[in-house]
Amino acid sequence: MEELLSEAARRAIAYRRRVPDEPIRPDPSADLSELGGDFPDGPTDPMKVLELMDEVGTPGTMGFSSSRFYGWVIGGVQPVALAADWLVSAWDQPTYAAEASPATVAMEAAAIQWVKEAAHLPETCWGVFVTGTTVAHIATLAAARSAVLAAEGWDATGQGLFGAPPVSVVVGAEVHPSLVKALGVVGLGRHRVVEVPADAQGRMRADAFPDVSPPAIVCLQAGNVNTGSFDPMAEIIPRAKEAGAWVHVDGAFGFWAAASPRLAHLTEGMELADSWATDAHKYLNVPYDAGLALIRNPSDLERLMSIEAAYLVEGHIGQDPGLYAPEMSRRARGVPTWAVLKAMGRSGLVDMIERTVDMAQRFADGMREAGFSILNDVVLNQVLVDFGGPVETQRVVREVQAEGILFAGPTVWQGKTAMRVSVSNFGTTEKEIDESIDAVLRVAGR
Template identity: 45%
Template sequence: MDERERALGAAYRAALAFFDELDERPVWPRADVDDMLAAFGRELPENPVDAGRVIAELAARAQPGLVGIAGGRFFGFVIGGTLPAALAADWLVSAWDQNSGSSTMTPAVVALERIAGAWMCELLGLPRDASVGFVTGAQMANFVCLAAARHAVLRRAGWDLTRDGLRGAPPLRFVVGADRHGAVDRALRFAGVGAAEIAVVASDGEGRMLPEALSETLRAEEGAPVIVCLQAGEVHTGAFDPFAQLIPLARSHGAWVHVDGAFGLWAAAAPELRHLTESVGEADSWATDGHKTLNVPYDCGMAIVRDPADSIALFHAGGDYLIHSSLDPWDVTPELSRRGRGVPAWAALRSLGRAGVADLVGRLHRNALQLETRLRAIPGITIVNDVVYTQVMFRLDDDAATRALGAAILADGTAALTGAQWRGRAVLRCSMSNWATSPADIDRTADAIARLSLPTASA
């Protein structure tokens, strides 16, 4: 057995052991970063160590610092798990080690990504001929889409960004909702957009952009190139902007419409939830993240642009040594060299099929409804949001007690959920994002919250 086989064997055994222990181990880590720095060793060893031994030691030493994201009771942030087919495909991606920028050099990977992108657009009601750029996550997907949008609207205004740069360009206005995700602001900063260039539109109690407020904002921006950023799935409440009203309104003012749908776009794949995304396919660009609702490994964001020419115009790769074809991955994202991150998405979609994706998304919503029902029965707990999708937000009467309950839940280890602020009050958020979550996991979590909330509420 050579060193490669020993290392892979050690990784396989450690992965299976990790999965076997997930149901009983604490969901939240039992060690902090200082503990982990000490465990892994701060000094670089002088001499080589066998790869199999390295992997076995790595797996053993990491255990106290690992969070149970892959299990059924991790509800923090908006983080999915990994479907079996997607996990195995990701192992192959690393083994194949394909530099996946060129369709000529790595045709197998590029073909898999093109098919995965087309399947995904079909499921989500988006144009099948849109460009789908596979990036690291929703943050970079938003950046790619908004950068392409800026180039496109400036070109419509008679300005060539690739030739003349931004200095002297017509002033742009970026219109965002009051409850947009911070990733949108961060993406705009990456693109060189300052706060003074952003117009914020009021939203309702669930975080949905108000059509009348958008209309007023657009009238004030009349004549300027405008990009309107909408949202599918507010990160706290799970609410969806009313696309059927907002998109035609933005179109009437000549605006480019972008949708941040990091986890919410997938509602379109479930018949019982599709109404939440009505008319979302009429936008110009969309961002989503496969590690959330689709449950593929990290490093699988998707930047989707209606007209591939708008992506290519900004991101087309140069270099006389490169091998080009009609549409290469490096022509629709900022990266030249990258792994085949779309392959696990293909494997997930192929393993689920249309019915399986619909069931997955619908089941995540049903999990949220089950948790809502259980939490409403616990004295002292108030549900804060309308549970329309996968997010459940709750609180106790007192902010300090709410935060204390959140800390107690993490210390207890039965489940993991995270705190936040909503309308100036402390809340706890549960996101149903993992394919592995079962009704028993929901009951076990609710039982722990009930047990921990009573002394916290009375403290």
């Protein structure tokens, strides 16, 4: 065992060392067929399994953890988070209740408490680590559905939605598709939403916010996946609450702006919501997967998620993930988040978030100086660059990706094709941004 684990650590360290110097794209000539084939008739030496994984599999990996990776919204992996993740696997604690897994439950609880404090969420709020924002939406929107219907005298958790009063759901025109998917999963429907028009940055227009009446759920966004913009939560949430609606915030990455005194104006009012969904695997730079479902009144989630059985732990304590999680058996996936928050502290968290914004602005400045247009206000970590029309922009994106010095993807923002740059890696500094600017401008012929 020792040899095998040491070899895994050696290979993992070698991989991480190589990432900055290797093309970011998976090797197009990587032959992954050896990873498949027939189910082996008998055993293979575990050391050979590891060797196969590294020698055949590694060339087929994308350099997501590179500090010149700007595709989608993808954080890297802080070394302390990777180390903690290894220990989580070695511990193998199904993190359901403190009685069985006291250490990992305590670490997840501490992480939730720190996140609450960093984002200035209400004291009553609690939550649970899930696989990502999509599942956090599913968990909290299901709780929202049950709570708003319970207020109308309907037990949705017990009786389902058959015959229930219809729930109005309000979203912005630039809602993230993961939220729309979650609405479908929890029985509220992907298509029966009221869509509020958005402005040029993708923010829900407060002046177009409709009259709502209970039972209703209003879904807002902290951090648009293209522009990084924030819905005007301070304006909309009090109105929605006054009208008796439940307010949910999709803060997959923008949530973390609340931790920075410089950026907190963007999330003003977010603390007034009833539920929040966010990711740690994006902005906190922990390994996949880690998201957080947070709720103002934890009993709303507990009523939906908790179960009883003679063989289960009796007398849960309020911090037991088993009370709030969609899963029963679950990995202690909050522990790497605990480790990064402990290692960085409040000041480290703020520095990391603010640095990504500075670096996004540096990249945008480099593009502007070369004469290219930036399609969004760079308020957070997202930059949209137009290289002079869809054909040229697509060419630049394709060739930049093929060259492999950095990775950025294409998007279409309100009818215009753009290169979409998301600075989400803890290690992206001026050096990486300047190298990236040089590489992009070379491909763009400047």
